[in-house]
Amino acid sequence: MYISLYRRYRPQKFSDMVGQGAAVSVLRESLKEGRLGHAYLFSGPRGCGKTSAARLVAKGLNCQNRASDGEPCGECEACTAIAQGEHLDVIEIDGASNRGINEIRDLKSHVNLKPLSAPYKIYIIDEVHMLTEAAFNALLKTLEEPPANVVFLLATTEPHKVPVTIRSRCQHIPFHRISMADMVNRIAYVCDSENISADMEAIWEISRQADGALRDALSLTEQAVSLGKGSLTLESVKALTGGSNRTELEKWVKNLRIDPKESNAALHEMLARGISPERLTESMFAVFRDMWIFSLWGEKGMDALEISEEEGKFLKEETPFWSADKLRSACIFCSSLLPRTRYGMRMEVFSGLIMLELTKIIGYKSERAGTDQLKNKADEVAVQKAETAKKEAGRPGPVSDRIPSAGSIGASAGSCPAELSFDEIEDPDFARLLSKLGRKGTSIGAALLNCGIVADDSGWRLGSDRQSPSLTYLTIPQNRKLLSKAIEEIWGLRDPSAEENIPAVSSSLPFEDIPADDESKTKGKHSRGSIVADTDRIIKLLGAEVLYVKDMNGDNGTDDFGSADL
Ligand SMILES: [Zn+2]
Structure with a gap:
């Protein structure tokens, strides 16, 4: 029968244990001097050797020719039987699948019986934190008055979930993450x-x-x-x-600086291969963090990093092109993105955010702004904005003057959450809104780009009711409250959903090119201001082209970044 590598290389002696020096020496010394306690709690991350250590203790207690330094021989009948999990006096219980009181009662019924073939009877309970409260209580009595020659070895990845009454009756031995x-x-x-x-x-x-x-x-x-x-x-x-590796990410970071288009394509390829945005964000964070540390302390800082020789070479070559501040901002951006990836995020939104924020952080736009191609695109955008402004001007009503236009808030998409400076935002009202939101200004602002705000006589509401990560983010009560307060303070607009407990979204999303008359027919209300997703900026930044324009009339949602081929 084939035995897996992990089982074949499971430590058979204390000296085989990897990276658990302190825990191992405590256990071996206690065995050597014959003063092992009757109950131990081994805690530490998964896969770090807790169960292996428990088996070694069992061997050490029952070995027929234990060496003077506490090492089991590994060859006697007891050692072989324990290694194969067949020893009658070494009972392994999986706490996750035997968590009820009946299993513990069952254990108690034979705990007082003498060991069958060895000096000690050993109970190894894995994942002990999974036991129910009743089971813990039943176990507690046994731990209080343990029969002679019985040793309990409890293992857990989450020691804080083990009741303190149990913990206080055990010797707690922490195991560490293996370096x-x-x-x-x-x-x-x-x-x-x-x-x-x-x-x-x-x-x-x-x-x-x-x-x-x-x-x-x-x-x-x-x-x-x-x-x-x-x-x-x-x-x-x-x-x-299923995705990126460090080498690939290093290349990606380098391209971000010299050729963002290439970097953008590589990002899509990694995502298409199935790596999760969460994992990718963590890996990006690790690369930027290592570069940041190297930029601050050079080779001295490298000792603290867990990196290979090749990775060290990358740090030496690439880091000089980055300032410590940029790297710090990139780290902060990645860590702020991480919780959002856990809400679930569409691939295009995720990659769009990454490219927007990181190219902004490294100042890519300003370096390339002088090239003709981008200048032409920027001119086109300016013309479009002017036209939009004309249309808006022709529409009556005080609210539209007070709510920022789509073009003006576009600038916020690229702002760095690390800096929390909204100086570059053209529209002073929108900048005020973001400042009012404080720490959450950038994240709520970015979500608003996707959802938009609609204002009319009865107050304001979110412009999109299609389920999206942005909408989810904005409807989190805490964020919603913050936004309501800020809008009320700046524009004096009420949030009807706060008082009437109605859904916090409008029934349809009005667009600026829909004549106001049509709107009033279908909705019976005027919607005079709106914010819609600003794809112009993305197109401008990445040099993408518009492949198709979706007809939004009758559709009740925006297609996030959908009109630009990123
Ligand atoms: Zn032995």
């Missing part, structure tokens, strides 16, 4: 022992993806090796993790 260096060494060792030819960059990529869990790292190694027909290559790791 990149330890992980890389272990994978290299396993590959070497298995005669697998391994690419160092692939090993680093696996270690990074495994995020401190050696078990994950070894199973990923195994899959990549079988995909790579016996050898471990970066290509097969990339294929398995």
Whole structure:
């Protein structure tokens, strides 16, 4: 039968344990001096060796020829049986699937029986935080008066969920996330022992993806090796993790500076391969953070980074082109985007936001603004804006004067959340709105670009009722309240949904090119101001072309970034 790499390389001795020096020496010393407690709580991230350590303790207690330094022999009957999970006096319980009181009662019914074949009876309860309250209470009594020769080893990834009454009766041994260096060494060792030819960059990529869990790292190694027909290559790791790797992202960052169009295409390709926006944002953050640290402290700072030689080379070559401030802003942007990716975000919106914000941060627009191509586009946009303004001017009503136009708020899309400066926004009213919103100015402003605001005599409402991440974001009560307060303070407009508890969106989205008469016929109300998504800016920035224009008449939503081929 085939045994997986992880099981084959599971530590058989304390000295095999990877990266848990402190925990291991406490346990081994206690075994050596014969003063092991009757209950332990092992806590730490998943895959870092808690269960392996528990089995080693079981071996250490029951081994027939334990060495003087506390190491089990690994060869006697007891050691072999424990390694295979077949020892009658070592009982492993998965707390996640045996979480009820009946399972614990069952345990208590035989806990007082003498061990069958070994000096000690050992209970290993994995994921102990999953037990129910009643089960914990039942367990507590046993922990208070434990029978002689019984040892409880509880393991958990979430020690704070274990009741304090249980924790206080155990010796708590924290296990740590395995460091990149330890992980890389272990994978290299396993590959070497298995005669697998391994690419160092692939090993680093696996270690990074495994995020401190050696078990994950070894199973990923195994899959990549079988995909790579016996050898471990970066290509097969990339294929398995379904997306970007560090090397690819480094190239992407470099292109962001020299050729954003190329960078934009690469971003789409990565997303198309199936990497999640959340994961991608985290990886981008890591690259920018490493560059930022390098820009501040140079090679001295590199010691603190968990990076390979190749990655170090990238930092030395690329970082000089970036200022520490730009890198810091990029980091802050990525971290502010992260919670939004968890709401679920359409691919185009995600990539649009990334390109808009990051090109703004690195000042790409100002460097290229002088080129003829962009200048022509900018002129076209200016003409369109002038026409829009003319149309607006022809429409009566005081509200439209007070609500900013679509063109004027476009400038906010590229503003950096790190700086929270709205100086560049042309429309002073919109700038005031963003400032009023304070810390959330940029994120709410960006969401408003997608939804728009409609104002009439009864107050204001959001312009789009189509489900979108922007709408979800704006209807979060906290954000909605903040926005209502700011709009009321600036323009004196009420938020009807706040008082009448009606849905916070209008029944249809009016567009500036719909004659006011038609609107009043269908809705019976005048809607005199609106903000719609500003694709002009994106088109201008990325040099995209308009492929088709969607007929919005009768449609009740905007197509986010849909008219520009990004
Ligand atoms: Zn032994």
